[in-house]
Amino acid sequence: MSEEKIKQELEDNFSYLKDAVTIKRKGRIFAQVPLDKFNAVFIYAVKQMRFLALSAITGLDRGDGFEVIYHLNREGRVLLNLSVRLNKENPEVNSVTAYCPSADIYERELMDLFGIKVNGLAAGHRYPLTDDWPKGEYPLRKDWKGTSGKTPGLKGVAGVSFPDKEAQNA
Amino acid sequence: MHDLHDFEDVKIPIGPQHPALKEPESFLISLRGEKITASSVRLGYNHRGIEKACEERTYTQGLYLIERICGICSHSHSTCFVQAVEEIAGIEVTARAKYLRTLIGELERIHSHLLWLGVAGHEIGFDTLLMYTWRDREVVMDLLAALTGNRVNYGINTVGGVRRDISHKQKEEVLKAIDILEERTKYYIDLAKGETTLIKRLQGVGVLSHEDAEKLDAVGPTARASGIERDVRKDDPYAAYGELDFKVISVNSCDVYGRTLVRLGELMESFSLVRQIIHKIPDGPILIKSSRKIPVGEAVSRYEAPRGEDLHYVRANGTEKPDRVKVRAPTLANIQSVSKMLEDRYLADMPIVIAAIDPCFSCTDRLIAVRDAKNKEKNTVVWETIRLKGIEWYKNKGIDFTSLNEKLTKLF
Numbered sequence: 412m413s414e415e416k417i418k419q420e421l422e423d424n425f426s427y428l429k430d431a432v433t434i435k436r437k438g439r440i441f442a443q444v445p446l447d448k449f450n451a452v453f454i455y456a457v458k459q460m461r462f463l464a465l466s467a468i469t470g471l472d473r474g475d476g477f478e479v480i481y482h483l484n485r486e487g488r489v490l491l492n493l494s495v496r497l498n499k500e501n502p503e504v505n506s507v508t509a510y511c512p513s514a515d516i517y518e519r520e521l522m523d524l525f526g527i528k529v530n531g532l533a534a535g536h537r538y539p540l541t542d543d544w545p546k547g548e549y550p551l552r553k554d555w556k557g558t559s560g561k562t563p564g565l566k567g568v569a570g571v572s573f574p575d576k577e578a579q580n581a
Numbered sequence: 582m583h584d585l586h587d588f589e590d591v592k593i594p595i596g597p598q599h600p601a602l603k604e605p606e607s608f609l610i611s612l613r614g615e616k617i618t619a620s621s622v623r624l625g626y627n628h629r630g631i632e633k634a635c636e637e638r639t640y641t642q643g644l645y646l647i648e649r650i651c652g653i654c655s656h657s658h659s660t661c662f663v664q665a666v667e668e669i670a671g672i673e674v675t676a677r678a679k680y681l682r683t684l685i686g687e688l689e690r691i692h693s694h695l696l697w698l699g700v701a702g703h704e705i706g707f708d709t710l711l712m713y714t715w716r717d718r719e720v721v722m723d724l725l726a727a728l729t730g731n732r733v734n735y736g737i738n739t740v741g742g743v744r745r746d747i748s749h750k751q752k753e754e755v756l757k758a759i760d761i762l763e764e765r766t767k768y769y770i771d772l773a774k775g776e777t778t779l780i781k782r783l784q785g786v787g788v789l790s791h792e793d794a795e796k797l798d799a800v801g802p803t804a805r806a807s808g809i810e811r812d813v814r815k816d817d818p819y820a821a822y823g824e825l826d827f828k829v830i831s832v833n834s835c836d837v838y839g840r841t842l843v844r845l846g847e848l849m850e851s852f853s854l855v856r857q858i859i860h861k862i863p864d865g866p867i868l869i870k871s872s873r874k875i876p877v878g879e880a881v882s883r884y885e886a887p888r889g890e891d892l893h894y895v896r897a898n899g900t901e902k903p904d905r906v907k908v909r910a911p912t913l914a915n916i917q918s919v920s921k922m923l924e925d926r927y928l929a930d931m932p933i934v935i936a937a938i939d940p941c942f943s944c945t946d947r948l949i950a951v952r953d954a955k956n957k958e959k960n961t962v963v964w965e966t967i968r969l970k971g972i973e974w975y976k977n978k979g980i981d982f983t984s985l986n987e988k989l990t991k992l993f
Contacts, residue, residue, distance in 0.1 A: 436668070438817050439881060464798045466883075467909035469894045482881060482892065487811040490881055513798040513917055516624070517909075524632075539625030550633050 414440055414489065420460065425452055441492045449495045450505060456483060457510045462491050465507070468517035470525045472553045477502045477527060497527065506531040524551040590618055593928075597626045601932040603700070604940060606916075612928060620923045622916060635906040640666055640740055640875060643903065647893075648734050650908060653696065656682075656689045657886035658893075658908065659738045664819060665882035665895040666740055666903075670875045676821070678742035680862040683821040684755075685729065685737055686884075687851045687858070691762065692721045693887035694844045694851075697939045698769065701841060704933040705782045710772075717765045724758045727751065742868035752859050763852045770845050783838035787922040787934035790835055797918045800911050801889020802847065803938050805831040806839035813885035825857050837937040873901045886911050888939050912940045 417440055418432045431443040444452045456462045462483035471478040477497040484490050497504065504521070506529050507514045519538040521527040526549035540550075549555055596607040605626035611619040631650060635643040644666075648659040660682055667674060674682075695718040702710025722732045728751060729735035737743050747755075773779060789799065794807035804811055812829040814822040830846035832839040875897040884891045889911030898904040915938040922934050975982070 435880070441879070463795065466798070466890065466892050466914075467894070467907065469905070469907040471896065471905050480894065482894070487813065487816040487890070490817075490883070492881060511798070512796055513914065516913060516917060536621070536623045537625075538623075539628040541625070550630060 414438070417460065417489065417491065421452070421456075424455060428452070438489050439492070440489065441494065444493050444495050446495050446497065449493070453481065453493060453507060454510065456491060456493065460491075461485055462489075463511075465511035465513050465517075466490065468514060468521065470521045470527060470551065472525065472551065474553060475499060477525060479504055479521065479527065481507070502527040504529055508532060523549075525549050526552065595931070597623075601704075602935065606940075608931075608935075610923070610928070610931070615927050615929070617923050617926055617928060617931070620920050622920060624913075624916065632906055632908060635903060637902065639873065639901045640903060641873075643906065644738065644740070645736065647906075647908070648736065648738075650910065652733055653693050654689060654886040654888065654891070655734045656685050656737070657884050657891050658910070659735075660686060660820070661882045661884035661886075661891045661893040662895065662906070662908075663738045663740055664884070665880040665893050666875060666897070667871075668880040668882065669878035669895065669897045670740070670871060672741050672869060672871050674742050675865050675867060675869065676863045677746075677865045678867045679821045680858050681743045681745075681747060681867060682738065683825070684747070684855060684858045684862075685725070685735055686820065687854045688721055688725055688728075688755075689735075690887045691848060691851050691855075692718055692725065693939075694848050695721065695762075697844060697887075697936075698841070700936050700939075701837075701933065704936045705779070707779065707782075710769075713765075714769070717762060720758050720761055724755060727754065739868065741871040742866075744868070746867050747862070752862075755855060755859055759852050759855050763849070766845065766848045766852070770849075773841055773845055780838060783836065783841060783933070784834070785836055785838075786930050787837045787840075787926070787937050788835050789918050789922050791833070793921050794835075794918065797921065798914055799889075799918045800914045801886070801939075802840050802843045803889065803915045803918065805829070806843045807835045808833040811890075813883045813890050817883055819882075819884065821858065824861070825854055827854050837933055840937045874899065875901075875903070888912060889915060912938065916940070 414434045414437065418434060421428050421432050421442060425448065427445060427448060428442060433441050435441060442452075462485045464484045464487070466482040466484050469480040469482065471480070473496070476499045478494055479497065480492050480494040482490055482492050495504065502525070504518075504527060506518055508518065508531075515532070515535070516538055518529045518532050519535065522529055522532075523537055523540045523544075526547070537544075590611045590613050592609060592611050594607065594609050596602050597605040607623040607626070609621045609623075610617050631646060634646060638646065644659055644663060647662045648655045650658045695714045699711040699714040699718070702708065702714065725735060726732050728747060729737045729745060737745055789797075789803065789807050791808045793799075794804050794809055799807065799809070800811070808831060810829050810831045813819070814827070815829050827850045830843050830850060832842050834842075877897060877899045879894070879896040882893045882895070884893075891911055892907075892909040894905070894907040895903055896905040919935060919938060922937075923931060926934065972982070
């Protein structure tokens with residue numbers, strides 16, 4: 412199926428995606444999805460359109476809010492980049508680990524580096540920051556300019572334990 | 582006598598610093614007898630904040646920083662990044678520059694796979710294999726140094742093309758070196774297919790089924806050894822790969838032995854690719870001048886690194902600095918399947934299972950500046966001097982490789 416057909420299929424099934432899907436070049440499709448409709452589009456792309464592999468999840472700080480891009484691919488050939496915008500005050504997304512188990516590590520990255528809440532993510536180790544990293548410090552936010560003074564002598568990672576015995580990091 | 586089930590599972594932390602691991606990461610495993618019943622991984626010990634640092638640097642500065650993400654597949658990261666930047670800026674790189682990028686990329690794959698073969702040998706107590714492959718790897722390392730000026734972190738990429746051209750004499754040197762390496766690799770393939778100890782040690786170890794590999798989105802040789810015929814070079818051709826002829830190597834054994842065969846097969850494909858590049862490389866300029874400011878836009882770039890798909894996302898905001906750079910290195914995609922591979926396996930298999938996904942670790946520098954403590958004189962020690970000093974040191978200890986080296990030279 413060509414890129415044009417994928418765009419057509421998305422637009423036919425989701426009227427709100429009209430003019431929101433762009434083909435940047437061969438094998439690169441970008442789609443801007445409204446937050447409340449995201450789950451439906453994501454599940455459709457994975458289950459019906461067979462975009463079974465998740466290459467990565469990228470978080471972005473747009474200044475007035477956040478953006479999360481899910482890079483899905485089909486058989487390694489076509490990349491479908493589904494992007495969703497979140498507000499600045501209360502950024503939240505739902506976990507996609509039920510459909511793509513590999514999303515786990517990328518979602519933890521969103522939590523640690525952007526402070527985006529991921530609903531439904533199982534308990535586990537945080538990634539990639541240290542266990543004693545101060546609360547409320549999110550390095551990839553644009554207004555973050557370092558923790559100078561706030562983190563005297565981080566001890567690093569306290570240790571490793573099995574996820575079921577560890578409280579979820581938020 | 583106690584039944585095995587009378588005992589509670591023993592929990593053993595492995596890492597973050599551990600002789601069996603080559604880079605910091607922390608595993609906690611639960612053992613019943615010799616078998617692993619559960620495992621848990623904690624990553625992040627190597628987090629250096631490179632993505633954030635890129636946002637505060639120009640594209641050119643960022644390129645050199647990105648190249649230092651990995652000490653082995655440095656060219657993979659820099660090419661992946663520069664491709665994304667060029668796509669946003671609408672720069673069409675010349676054909677010669679594309680071929681040169683591909684040439685360095687394939688030489689890098691050769692050095693990486695030979696390195697892996699040595700590490701794999703070491704992890705199963707076959708250190709002779711380590712000595713052999715790492716000696717052979719020097720051939721390709723010297724070649725990379727001759728072509729780019731450095732053994733790792735080649736610094737050959739720049740926005741708009743490459744920074745060094747290849748001369749006619751260098752082309753001949755490449756072909757000569759490839760002949761030697763191909764001969765050696767054929768020997769290793771014979772060894773991998775015929776040496777019973779090696780086969781018995783690797784077969785059925787670290788199993789990752791086809792379904793699990795698909796579900797966990799494994800990439801590179803790890804995926805291809807589980808029957809997933811996926812290779813960015815073929816599926817989403819970049820640089821000069823669209824014009825070159827090569828096969829995607831995949832096997833269905835789903836174990837460490839399969840991963841060994843895939844990498845050996847890929848070495849042979851790489852030799853063929855290098856020869857094609859040398860014969861087909863078109864004439865022309867290697868660099869197009871570009872503006873320091875990159876227009877507003879976004880791009881996702883993919884690259885088949887020696888360890889698998891490398892993915893970079895770049896968003897530009899019209900200034901000299903990127904708004905966001907996201908890097909997804911292949912090891913991050915593969916580490917998630919390690920827990921699956923360890924499930925219900927023996928503890929003794931753990932080092933080779935982890936090594937089999939080929940996690941990245943750093944290489945050494947070629948040039949060392951030494952200051953004499955007595956007369957404060959500054960000397961620059963080149964690689965050859967270190968090599969000679971090493972040989973001399975062993976000779977003083979009564980170990981002399983001179984006659985062996987002569988024999989080997991005659992062999993080639």
